[in-house]
Amino acid sequence: MNLVDVTGEAIELDERSRDIFRQIVEAYLATGEPIGSRSISRNLPHKLSPASVRNVMSDLEHLGLIFAPHTSAGRLPTDRGLRFFVDALLSVGELSAEERSGIEAVAQGADAVDTALTRASQVLSGLSSGAGVVLTATHDLRLKHIEFVSLDPGKALVVLVSDDGSVENRIMDLPPGLPPSALQEASNYLNAHIRGATVSEARSIIALRAEEEREQLDRLTSKLIEQGIASWSDASAKDTGSLIVHGRANLLQNVGVREDLDRVRQLLDDLETKRELMQLLSLTEDGEGVRIFIGSENKLFSLSGSSLIMSPYRDPNHRTVGVLGIIGPTRLNYAKIIPAVDYTAQVVSRLIK
Structure with a gap:
């Protein structure tokens, strides 16, 4: 049987070698322990002496599929051997109805x-x-709602609600001289324009609209909107x-x-x-x-x-x-x-x- 492993190198195993290799891997997956030639010989579907098994194991070791953890010990699969087993020999099972329900x-x-x-x-x-x-x-979540909440003088809490229902908060500094109405005005403006966008998309949207609608928004409110989105975007990039x-x-x-x-x-x-x-x-x-x-x-x-x-x-x-x-x-x-x-x-x- 000629198969190709993940490295792209062809690995050629006949039926006997494949049976012995499978036993070594399955013993490792079940117990974590190496398995020797005598145990493999007893469990093979066809009769093969321990000496013949050792010869095959030597070939598998030469291919880099198995190794001996200690002198005179049994064999364990290498990482390459496990990869070959998973890609070429593993039969993936079906989930039971109980497992699916769970x-x-x-x-x-x-x-x-x-x-x-x-x-x-x-x-x-x-x-x-x-x-x-x-x-x-989290930085890829799409926004459902944004709110500016006044805290101490000069501080506000930015609350972002994502479309999956999750809520995250950031504290930001307010521009000096900001009127109390600006927080609500900024919240209304953002909710009208960035719903369904990611934070990074929202930043681009606001940057474009700021040029188009500069006269419609109070200067300090515009600054609040830009700072709010910028602080959230910077935090999201780090987190x-x-x-x-x-x-x-x-x-x-x-x-x-x-x-x-x-x-x-x-x-x-x-x-x-x-x-x-x-x-x-x-x-x-x-x-x-x-x-x-x-x-x-x-x-x-x-x-x-x-x-x-x-x-x-x-x-x-x-x-x-x-x-x-x-x-x-x-x-x-x-x-x-x-x-x-x-x-x-x-x-x-x-x-x-």
Whole structure:
């Protein structure tokens, strides 16, 4: 059997090699432990001596698909081997009716999208030995309503309501000498012109209209409008989105050796501190469906040797507004998690209005 792995290099496996390789990978996914030639020999569908199995294992090792973690130990799949298995040999299962219902419950009774997203991360965590992760690109949300609320002298609260029902606030300095009526006038003007736009789009709209309608607006009110949108746009550029993580404790279960524990701790640190996690949005937004990153393929979590199974969720205009999925050890149950992540992204996408 001649197959091509993710690097574009052809890998040629006959039926015997494929059966042995599959046993090594499936043993790793089930237990995390290496498997030896004697165990493989006993479980093969056709009779083959342990010595013959070792010869095949040597060939697989030469191809970079498996390795020996210790001298005279069994074999484990490499990251390249796992990628080859997922792309070429994995049979993705179907979700059961119960699993579909559990995922669909994400949408039931959710009073806002952020509530549904929190539930989605919990569901994904429950379906895996990893952590359920949801990333939202808050700067791409479309505006439904904006309001300026007076605070202390010289300060106002800018309240933005997005079309998904989420609410965010910013405090801004008011232009000196601003009349009390200007706050309401600015709110009315913005709501008349930027409804349905993103923050960045709103900024462009206001910049264009300011030239056309300069005489219709009081000078200080115009300044208030420009400052309000500018301060929100600048803050949104820095705040590239929000992160929801559930199931960190799953990552600590069944950790056997000290090295594995150190890798899990590294992953937990990554989840807590790396803003580069938001790069997952750009990694997934250009493709359709589920994306899989295994071990060293993923630069964000290369030290912890983790796998990511992610899928974007989109608004009715098919714009990517976030990404969700699973982060966990490389021995995730890919056959089960891939369809679960895909279906969860579909359910969440239906909630985006």
